[in-house]
Amino acid sequence: MASAVTADVQARAIATERAAEIEIAPPSRREFLYYIWTASLVLLLGQAGAALIWFALPRFKEGTFGGTFGFAPDRVPQPNSAPVTVPEGRFHVVHSDAGVNVLYAVCTHLGCLPRWNPAENRFQCPCHGSQFALTGTYLAGPAPRSLDRFATTITFTDGSTATQNEVGDAIPLDGKTIASVAINTGRRINHGSKT
Ligand code: FES
Structure with a gap:
């Protein structure tokens, strides 16, 4: 045991x-x-x-540069009249025979700010003299290309929408009434030429 x-x-x-x-x-x-x-x-x-x-997460708040701006339809200029400039968005809203477009306000040469000259009916850059038509198209000077554009979506009162094409040509209105305009300053379109 x-x-x-x-x-x-x-x-x-x-x-x-x-x-x-x-x-x-x-x-x-x-x-x-x-x-x-x-x-x-x-x-x-x-x-x-x-x-x-x-x-x-969205990087930029709506209404701040880099984000999307709403633009009241009644602020869209009449065809071929002076552009409407929005300094906080760094863009000009323009309306030509081709339609509505939104131009980046910075010169494609070295980054100065071209101003609209109503007497000459064109944008003129104060730094080295580049000139651009109301449509943003290059006219003269050392700038290598036309003004860039911001991606824009226009919604019409009939519910349809329209945006620029891949080279940022103006958005034709085709007689429709604009209900709203959304401008994306985070997406710049390089027009890519002097025309
Ligand atoms: S920066 Fe505009 S022409 Fe040089």
């Missing part, structure tokens, strides 16, 4: 010793690499999620 008790005590002692060994055993190389890999993956997924949220 005594020997059975002794064997039992010894067995428990051995079990306790092994359990202690198991508890304090350092992680193997494989386990260590697994932990590192898991931590890296979690970090990477966290960064990817944060980047996704960052890009999904």
